[in-house]
Amino acid sequence: MNRFDIVGHRKIWYTFSSLIIIAGLICMFTKGFNLGIDFTGGTLINLEFENTVDINDIRSAMNDYGLGNSQIQMSGNASSDTKAQNVMIRTKDLSQTERQEVMTDLQNKLGDYKVLREEKVGATIGKDLIMNAVWATLISWLLIIAYISYRFEFKFGLAAVLALVHDTLVVLSVFSLTQKEIDSSFIAAILTIVGYSVTDTIVIFDRIRENLKLHFKRGGDIEELANRSIYQTLTRSIYTVTTVLVTAVALYVFGGDTTKDFAFALIVGFAFGSYSSIFTATPLWVTFREYGEKRRAKRKIVANPVK
Amino acid sequence: MKRESFVKLAVVVICVVVAFIAFIKPLAYSIRQGLDLQGGTHVVLEGVDTPQAKVNDDAMNRVVKIMENRVNAMGLTEPVIQREGQNRIIVELPGVKDPDKAIDVLGKTAMLEFKDEDGNVGLTGTDLKDAREETDQQGQNLVSLEFSDEGAKKFADLTAENVGRTIAIVLDGNVLTAPNVKEPITGGKAVITGNRSIEEAHNLALLLRSGALPVKVQVVETRTVGPTLGQDSKDKSEFAFAIGVGAVILFMLVFYRVSGFVADISLMAYVLILLFLLKMLDATLTLPGIAGIILSVGMAVDANVLIFEHFKEEMRFGKTIRASMNAGFKRAFVTILDSHLTTIIASVVLFFFGTGPIKGFAITLGLGAVLSLFTATTMTQYQMKWLIGADIVHNHRLFGASLFSEKAVK
Numbered sequence: 001m002n003r004f005d006i007v008g009h010r011k012i013w014y015t016f017s018s019l020i021i022i023a024g025l026i027c028m029f030t031k032g033f034n035l036g037i038d039f040t041g042g043t044l045i046n047l048e049f050e051n052t053v054d055i056n057d058i059r060s061a062m063n064d065y066g067l068g069n070s071q072i073q074m075s076g077n078a079s080s081d082t083k084a085q086n087v088m089i090r091t092k093d094l095s096q097t098e099r100q101e102v103m104t105d106l107q108n109k110l111g112d113y114k115v116l117r118e119e120k121v122g123a124t125i126g127k128d129l130i131m132n133a134v135w136a137t138l139i140s141w142l143l144i145i146a147y148i149s150y151r152f153e154f155k156f157g158l159a160a161v162l163a164l165v166h167d168t169l170v171v172l173s174v175f176s177l178t179q180k181e182i183d184s185s186f187i188a189a190i191l192t193i194v195g196y197s198v199t200d201t202i203v204i205f206d207r208i209r210e211n212l213k214l215h216f217k218r219g220g221d222i223e224e225l226a227n228r229s230i231y232q233t234l235t236r237s238i239y240t241v242t243t244v245l246v247t248a249v250a251l252y253v254f255g256g257d258t259t260k261d262f263a264f265a266l267i268v269g270f271a272f273g274s275y276s277s278i279f280t281a282t283p284l285w286v287t288f289r290e291y292g293e294k295r296r297a298k299r300k301i302v303a304n305p306v307k
Numbered sequence: 308m309k310r311e312s313f314v315k316l317a318v319v320v321i322c323v324v325v326a327f328i329a330f331i332k333p334l335a336y337s338i339r340q341g342l343d344l345q346g347g348t349h350v351v352l353e354g355v356d357t358p359q360a361k362v363n364d365d366a367m368n369r370v371v372k373i374m375e376n377r378v379n380a381m382g383l384t385e386p387v388i389q390r391e392g393q394n395r396i397i398v399e400l401p402g403v404k405d406p407d408k409a410i411d412v413l414g415k416t417a418m419l420e421f422k423d424e425d426g427n428v429g430l431t432g433t434d435l436k437d438a439r440e441e442t443d444q445q446g447q448n449l450v451s452l453e454f455s456d457e458g459a460k461k462f463a464d465l466t467a468e469n470v471g472r473t474i475a476i477v478l479d480g481n482v483l484t485a486p487n488v489k490e491p492i493t494g495g496k497a498v499i500t501g502n503r504s505i506e507e508a509h510n511l512a513l514l515l516r517s518g519a520l521p522v523k524v525q526v527v528e529t530r531t532v533g534p535t536l537g538q539d540s541k542d543k544s545e546f547a548f549a550i551g552v553g554a555v556i557l558f559m560l561v562f563y564r565v566s567g568f569v570a571d572i573s574l575m576a577y578v579l580i581l582l583f584l585l586k587m588l589d590a591t592l593t594l595p596g597i598a599g600i601i602l603s604v605g606m607a608v609d610a611n612v613l614i615f616e617h618f619k620e621e622m623r624f625g626k627t628i629r630a631s632m633n634a635g636f637k638r639a640f641v642t643i644l645d646s647h648l649t650t651i652i653a654s655v656v657l658f659f660f661g662t663g664p665i666k667g668f669a670i671t672l673g674l675g676a677v678l679s680l681f682t683a684t685t686m687t688q689y690q691m692k693w694l695i696g697a698d699i700v701h702n703h704r705l706f707g708a709s710l711f712s713e714k715a716v717k
Contacts (some may be wrong), residue, residue, distance in 0.1 A: 044391060074348065074533040080346075086530070088349070121397065122371075122390030129663060136660035140653040147652055151645055160563045188595035188668050192602045195653065195672060200648040203613065206642040235372055236609075236616045239562055245607040246558065247551035254547035254581045256540020262594070266601075 007226045010283035017280060019164055024173020033176055036072065036183035038125045042092045043099070046117040052083045053110045059257060061109050065102050067091050068257040069181065090121060125184050133187050137194065141165075144198055148205075155288040156205050163281035164197040170272045171265055185262040193269030196244065200237070201277040205285070207233050226286050230278050241274035319690060321570055327575040334582045341385050341593035341667070342401040343535045348412055351528040354394040362394050366521040372572040374398055376412060376517035383413060384591035385663050386536065396524070402590060407508075407527065414526045420477045421465060429465035429474070431519075434458025438515035440508035441498075448502040450512045459495030467491035476716065478511075488633060536594065548597075552578075555608060563615050566706045570611035573686040577607050578603030581678055586672065595664040596671045603675020608648065610683035614639040618691075620704065628695050628706075636688055650676040 055074050063068050070091040076084035094102065107113065141161050148157035171193060175182055207229040216225060248270055252263035340344075354362035354370065371388055374396060378386045387399040403409045419432035437453040454462050465474065466488050475485040476499055484501045502508040534541050556574070559567035581600065585592065617637035626634065654673030657665050694700065 041390075044397075055533075055537060059537065059539055071535050072537045072539075073349075073535060074538060075349070075530050077531070080538060081533065083544070084533075089531060109442050112513050119392040119395070121392075124389050130614070132660070132662050135663050136657050136665055139660055140656040143652050143656055144649055147649055148645075173642045175672075184664060185598075187666055188598040191595075191657065191668050191672075192598045193666065195602050195650055196605065198649055198653070199609065202646040202649060203609070203642055206645055209376045210638070210641075233618075234615075236612050239558075239612050240605070240609045242606050244601075245560055247548075247601055247605075248550035248552065251544060253548045254543060254550055256543040257538060258536045258540040259544045259594070262598075268599075 001164055003231060005223070005227060006230055006278065007153045007223045007283050007286050010279075012286065013279040013283060017276075020160070020173055021166070021169045024169065024176055027176040028172065031176060031179065033172075034179045034181045036069075036181045036182040037090055037092050037121075037123075039090065039123055041120065042090055042124040043094060044117060044119055044121045044138050045089045045091070045103075045115070047087050047089070047106070047113040048116050049087065049111060049113040051111050052085050053087065055087075058087060058106070060092075061106055062089070062102065064105065064259070065098070065100065069183075069260065071258070086116075093120070109113070110111060126186050130187075134174060137191070140194075141254045148202070148238065152205060152209055153226070153284055155292070156209075159281045159284040160198055160201045160205065162284055163276040164194050164199050164273075166191055167197045167272045168279050171269050174268050175265070178262060183261065185259070186265060189262050189265035189269065192266060193273055195271055197273035197276060200273055201238070201281040202237065204229060204233050204277050204282055208282070208285070222289055223286055226282050230282055234278075237278065238275060241270060244270045309696065309698050310636050312693040313699065315558055316690060316693035316697060318386045319693075323576045323579075327579060330579060331582075334413075334579065334586065338582060338590065339402055339588050340534075341591050341596075342387060342399055343385070344541060344592065345402055346533040346538075347387055347399055347401040348403055348406045348409070348534040349528075349530050350398045350400070350413060350526060350528050351391065352396045352413065352524045353365070353527045354396075354400065354522045354524050357523050360522045364393075365394065367394060369521050370524060371396055373517050373520055373710060374386075374413060377513065380513040380517060381409060381412070385593050395527070399535075410526055410529055412510055412514065413686065414524060415514055416479050416520045416523055417517070418479050418519040419515055421462070422474050422475045422477055423465065423469050430454070430458055430461040432515060432517070434461060435515060438512040440502075440505060440512045444567070444591065447500060448505045448508040450499040450508050450515065452497045452499065453514070454495045454497070456495075459493070461494045462495065462497065472707075483511075499540050499668060552604075555604070559608070559611070562612075563706065565694065566611075566615045566618070566691070567698050569687060569690045570615070572690060573611060573682050574604070574607060576686055577678060577682040578604065580682070581671075581675055584674055584678070588670075591667070592671075593664065593667050596717070597670040599668045599671030599673075600675060601680060604670050606647065606676060607679040607683060609646070610639075610643045610679055611687055613642055614683065615706070616686060632691055632695060636684075640684060643680065647676045647680045 032284065055072055058072055059068060059070075061070070062068055065174060070089055073088045074081055074084035075086040075088060091102075103115075109197040141164070144164075145154075145161050148160055168190060171190065174180075175186075208226060211225050211229050211232075248263050248266040252260060255263055314444060352374075354367055354371075356362050358367065364554070367390060369388060374388050376387065378398065378400065378576050381400075381403075383400055385405070386401065389397045389399075392399050398413060399410055400406070400715065417432065419435070421429045421431070427590060434454050435452055435455060435460070436455045440448065442448055443453050469488045470490060471488065473485045473487050476483045476497075483499055486500075499511070502511065536544075556571050559570045559574070561567070563570060581603070614635060617639045618631055621631035621634045621638075622628065624631075651673055654669045654676065658671035661669055700706070
């Protein structure tokens, strides 16, 4: 049966990933990220309407100015009310004219109001929290390498962690390239993606390990074995990624405006987490293994020169 | 045998389905939700000038830090603490039981002084290293203080100079207690007695630990506010989540037919137990926590998929259904164990090193992974055993077909 040689074409996958990540890195250093008010701070507007208003109407009015994902909190009797007179809106910093337009528009659409407060507000996520997240993540990666090295071997651990670094970089690249907004939930999205990526990779590696033990003849074709392992787990890979993607897509399509970017990060992350197990982690393992074998062969030749 | 297996299977299926339908909603809503999902109390604090201390940018930034300490010491999950304008700070607290008491703690300056009888200040709250509430053998509630090295020296000097006289421990100008000094105290430790309740001692210790505010602040506004994600977004996302879960259940049925049905029962039980555990732990659910749940449900689905894929593969080798199932479970278990243990290790690291949202994520993911390991290996396995024992499915294709028909590899 002729199957597409995935591992044999690994240069294509490496190039594809590199192109996305290089483009992303260039964009990150030139344009940076579109950080939300959690990171940058913004403007708080507290309005007291004459009549009760619905949060959906406020959101749709804000949406006309591209401010649909602003933080809008109703202050009613019960915190689950969608209708109230007192509304607190936090937006990114607006210019004088922009703010004037939005405020007039709110008045036209929703009736008269009194401005209770209108002030600049600071960031809610400090550098401490981000550095803490970075450190915690790095330590968890080291332990993942350690565990996989113990259960498999070091080459598997390294390949798995490189694949999840790849996925993290791809998601960061996509967010920099599309300039989608990054808010506090992005941290959780990245952690979710990392968790998914490593689980997905381990399933294929486990199959490779099993095949190595049961079917591998000395001097056999390692690329063939890696391909076979990928195809043996392919049904599972497709079923699993389908189920997680469906949840994330449902959240993106049917979910609210403030969770859209979170769902988008999950969609990109799940897709690439699945892609990287097959097209990055497994080929990387083959590359490491072949490199190791070449070095061993070289050493052998040096030690026992052919006479 | 056949009959017994069938009855066991039927009982489990009915119990899980009924429990799921009856309890899923009340259970999900009874778990405490964070500020982003539920809203809470919005407090505005304002720094005011006093002759001793003027409000400036640096002072307000220090107040923010101390507020963070105080709110964290209250054990609240992911509060919002934010500068507003020049001299205000917004503190948003998720579902506090007694908001007035919390607000009271926030607004206290907490300036601690140790004074001799002439009113000279010997040392202040900045000389403290730690403060903890305690109950002594007589049942008295007290706050035990531990001084820094420098503080211990100052305290030793102060007590040495005042043997036979009293020292007043003063908080925000009010004398808390004024014990008589019998001998110099050199150990760097002291206690504040006279607290009416352990809760009062706890709040005092909390205030002393978090340090005194550099300027006087007053509460200018408190009110109830809705979720920071927006009630509209929350309603929509809840609906979206239900659709997502529904689709996963449907997919499993389409992919694996009878086995998929078994997996769906396991998944329902899994979700119920996970929510129940979160409730028992009194966890506060936030969006990062839900991300952890989404991932852990994905892992639970994956565990079932792995079992069924191995199962089908063993059947293709020409084994009997029973033998295929046993071998399939055995082989899948190794993979499930490795992927779950990796996740559990990562969650433990994130829980102990992470703060705020990272901790919230780690709790649900770690708990979910441990539980998934259990439900996939026991719930699914027993149900499959009974299903096969009951001998009601004769067409092997009802256990699910493969996307890629694989020839048996020997």
